[in-house]
Amino acid sequence: MKNVFKLNMVLWVMGILSIPAQGQDLKSLIDLALTNNLEVQQLAVNHKRALEKENEVDYLPDTQVAVGVFTSRPETRTGAQQFKVSLKQMLPFFGTVKARKNYATALADVKYQELVVKKRKLILGVSYLYYQLFQNKASQQVVQSNLSLLKTYEEWALTAVEVGKSSVVDVLNLQIRQNELNEKNQVLREQYEGLSAELNALLNRDMTVKIEVVSELLIPERQALKAVDKLEVHPELVKYDKLYHSISDAEKLNQKQRKPLFGFGIDYISVAERPQMNFGDNGKDILMPMLSMSIPIFTKKYRSKTKQFVLEKEALSLGKQQRFKELESSLYRAKSDRNAARIQYETQNKNIRQTANATKILIKSFETGTLDFDKLLEIQELELKFQLVKIQATRRFYEQCALINYLIQ
Template sequence: MLSAQSQELETLIDVALNNNPEIQKFELQYKRASEKVNEVNTIPNTEFGVGYFVSEPETRTGAQRFKVSAKQMLPWFGTITSRENYVSSLADAKYEDIVIAKRKLMASVSQSYYNLYANKAKQKVLTENIKLLETYETLALTSVEVGKASAVDVLRLQMRQNEMQQLKDVLSQQFLAEQTNLNNLLNRENDIAVTVVDSLMMPSEDFEITTKNLALHPELLKYDKLYQSIEQSELLNQKESSPMIGFGLDYINVSERPDMNFSDNGKDIVMPMVSVSIPIFNKKYKSQTKQNELEQQEITAQKQERLNTLETLLSKAINERISARISYATQTKNLKQAKDAEEILIKSYETGTIDFNDVLDIQELQLKFQMNQIESIKGYYVQSTIINYLIQ
């Protein structure tokens, strides 16, 4: 890959990673999931109660006037930690969404860049072929003057030029559409001009592909993180099925009995309390355990399904990249032969025997080979982008 192209594409990718709203969306989701750790790091609300005796009950020490109570329930030991671990595991799984989105964005930006390159390269080829036909048109006009060609030959050459100009104009519009697509990926104004390299060369050799890296792909790691979150969910479920302990205090205000004198007259009542909440009917927790087991099985199946899909994509990208290299070699060979045929036609003109039908045929073949060559180069780099997404 050319150095200039690498630097330009790398710059575009950096801009996309910093500006793309989808990446920002996943980053915010991750921060929100992480913040939930603080939400679950709490205990149940403390209960306070105040009661006033409308009809004051009489006791030996006096009449009870009002009652104040406070109660605090506490979850079983380790329950809060289990909640924190569960929420943290969900945040870890959400983080993989960021990694996946960044990889996909890098691939999308790269593919859009190569589409722009191919478009620009095709426009350049068409410009060169139009100029070549203009040269042949000049030769044809000269031949018409000396009676060695007809005006029909000149018209055919002109019509062929018009067709190629039309193709170039269409490509120009397609370039603007693809440029808009790339600018949207970068989250910037649609009309900002994107510059691409003038030429891309077919690399002399392919970079090494380590298929074992596929097992570490974030799309697969996410399933591992989800599996771990279910494990934490089950640990939390076990903790929540344990009893809850409550501590409380009741205070009752007692009025003094009039016209009586003894040591406890009007003594207030203070009563500490301990309570236990036991989930006797625990069918809910047994059901949650079963659900967790089924969800883990589902995640395992989903991971295997995704691994099979990624392996298929990798194999297809490798084979198509090989095909692009083979096609490039064939088009290069054909293009050389087409240029040799073109030289023969030029020499034929010097002897006065040029056939302008052959000129159009050779020019059409030459344009076809040049276009196919560009497509082969683009295809090679696009497939390399897919491979990079899968194994790097």
């Protein structure tokens, strides 16, 4: 393997910063996903819509205008009333409009937090798929390398058969093993296409776009796990805080809405002149300013809302505690799995070195005598197994690093 790719898990958005090798950079794929992903775009639109709600709630009650014509004109001293025009404007209690805007802002904050959570999960999902693609590609290269090695062994076996130092059975065994590895290689290629399509779906682009990833990752030096109290600012938990705050604002609005409404207006009545009469106020129109107040006498619904808000806050508090415990458990489990992956990685390195030494010993014996192809094939199968397990352990290590950063970054 010639391509070396290192990830420093404590940098960049989720602690993911790549040193590019041959293959696509994980950071660029994540940036593309954050820009193109449809769910992220949908949540961003929902957040904008929630922000626009602030303008919607900044209003006063509609102005009431009424016009009436007297079908039977009532007579007054100054003349008969012809028609009446009324104008009335109600005003909410002091601070009600501000309370509505605060509540709308709080709901917009909740929508924004949902967007933040989705982006984090998207980054984690893209990272997982990337590491799966890495495992697949690295496995393909290992299988291909072992196929080339088996081809060489087959040539040696054919030579040994010609000089009577080996059996045709050894050749057949080597060929059967090659068939198995060819099958495995083809399966890996098909799986790579499926994983690529899944990643392209997250990137919101054509499923057939080819994705090239690195074929080798190095596990860095041991890193201390960050403090657990970082979980307190995890966006999933912050969302609970935003919801709690929105309920507080909803209750403030509820208290404002149970207050009286005040109104002012004016009535204008057109009065016709009395015929054949001459006095100062003859036909004088009537203008009557008015003040009004709407008193909410039946307040049961407001009291009920207050009780509901109290219960909802209690439910949110319990939900946040439960989610914190789940995230905390995931954090410690990820730490353990990451350590286990490192142990497995280091063990496979030792096993690979030892099988390489065993292979050298067997090959050296071929120079002086017969070569035990059964033993050679057995060791080759062990080495392939160790190489694949090492790749799997590397993938698991970086997946757990990505999960840890999702939880505490």
